[in-house]
Amino acid sequence: MAKSENEKKQAPKSRMYKNRVALPDDVKEKNVVVMNERLAASLDMYSQAKFAHWNVKGINFYQLHLVFDATAKVIFKQIDPIAERITQLGGVANGTVRQSALSSPIPAYNTTAVTGPEHLNALADALGVYCKELREASDEIDDLGDEPTADFFKQLVVEAEEELYFLESHLEAGDVQ
Ligand SMILES: [Fe+2]
Numbered sequence: 001m002a003k004s005e006n007e008k009k010q011a012p013k014s015r016m017y018k019n020r021v022a023l024p025d026d027v028k029e030k031n032v033v034v035m036n037e038r039l040a041a042s043l044d045m046y047s048q049a050k051f052a053h054w055n056v057k058g059i060n061f062y063q064l065h066l067v068f069d070a071t072a073k074v075i076f077k078q079i080d081p082i083a084e085r086i087t088q089l090g091g092v093a094n095g096t097v098r099q100s101a102l103s104s105p106i107p108a109y110n111t112t113a114v115t116g117p118e119h120l121n122a123l124a125d126a127l128g129v130y131c132k133e134l135r136e137a138s139d140e141i142d143d144l145g146d147e148p149t150a151d152f153f154k155q156l157v158v159e160a161e162e163e164l165y166f167l168e169s170h171l172e173a174g175d176v177q
Pocket residue numbers: 053069
C-alpha cells in the first residue's frame with residue numbers, strides 16, 4: 001500500500017453518529033473534539049509511564065519500577081472510559097497509537113533519561129501537562145453545557161493528580177515553598 005494511502009487511513013475521523021443523548025448535535029460534536037485530544041493524551045501518557053517503568057536504572061530501581069507502573073495502571077484505566085464517552089456521544093474514538101502520536105498535547109518523553117531523578121522529572125513534567133489537559137477538558141465541556149461529562153473529567157483529574165503527588169513527593173524531600 002502506498003504510504004499516503006496508509007496515512008489517509010490513520011487520519012482522525014470526525015464523523016458523528018445519531019443517538020438519543022439529550023444534547024444538541026453541535027455540542028456533541030464539540031465535546032468529541034475536546035475528548036479525542038485527551039484520549040490521545042491518555043494513550044501517550046500511559047506509554048511514557050511504561051517507558052519510565054522499563055528503563056529506569058540505579059540504586060532505587062526497584063521502588064521506582066513499581067511507582068512508575070502504578071502510575072501507568074491508573075492512566076491505563078482512564079483510556080477506555082474516555083474512548084467510550086466519545087462513542088456514547090456519537091463520535092469516533094481516535095485511539096490507535098498512530099492517531100494518538102499525531103494529536104497528543106503531551107510533550108515527547110525525555111528518552112535519554114537513565115537515573116531515578118531523571119525519570120521522575122521527565123514523567124512528572126508529562127503528567128503535569130496531562131493533569132492540566134484533563135482540567136481544561138472539564139472546563140471546556142462545562143462551558144458547552146454538558147455537566148455530566150465535565151464531572152467525569154473532574155474525577156479523572158483527581159486520580160491523575162494523586163499520581164502526580166506520588167511522583168513529586170520523591171523530588172521534594174525537605175523542600176518547603
Ligand atoms: Fe512490568
